[in-house]
Amino acid sequence: MSGFKTRELPSDAFVLYIDAYHCDIKEKNKIRKASVYVVLGIDLQGNKDIFGFYTFFSSENKADWIKVFNDLIDRGLKRIMLIVSDDFPGISKAIETLFPFTDHQLCLVHLQRNVRNQMDKEDSQVFNKELKNIKENSLDYEDGLEKLDDLCSRFKSKYPSFIKHIQSNKERYLCFLKISRKSKKTHIHNKSS
Incomplete structure (x- = not known):
């Protein structure tokens, strides 16, 4: 050992x-x-x-x-x-x-779990479905941030403290989108070399 x-x-x-x-x-x-x-x-x-x-x-x-x-x-x-x-x-x-x-x-699984704990069942299902869509279909980091802001604005009045917490960490929830873009560029560059 x-x-x-x-x-x-x-x-x-x-x-x-x-x-x-x-x-x-x-x-x-x-x-x-x-x-x-x-x-x-x-x-x-x-x-x-x-x-x-x-x-x-x-x-x-x-x-x-x-x-x-x-x-x-x-x-x-x-x-x-x-x-x-x-x-x-x-x-x-x-x-x-x-x-x-x-x-x-920041771990998206933990965020999804916190969404289920902080929001009612119907809202948490909608939020997590949209969060998954942001994760899988954002064009890049900036697009993901914009989509997350739009999603949060829909729930801000009902869950002000929780949404404020998400928005204060939004860059760290979507860091992986920066790397995805870098990896794609590297992959394209390597193919053309």
């Missing part, structure tokens, strides 16, 4: 999916609250791999995420196009500090 945790990582990654799992761990006949931080990476060739998992006997926090990111850097990871996470406070600042050229994508 120690070889897995110390092995060298690729210097470049397309995306990291990061999350913390909260659980109880039995240690020396005592149950302790823990957070297990998991990092799933996809390299530039599209290969998936667990880059690391880390156990901390504390609640999820920014300081521990910084330790995780520093370990990834120490093991060779230098550049990442996109990091996908939930909206945990502090992750954005940790990413900006250690990976300043990396886009931070």
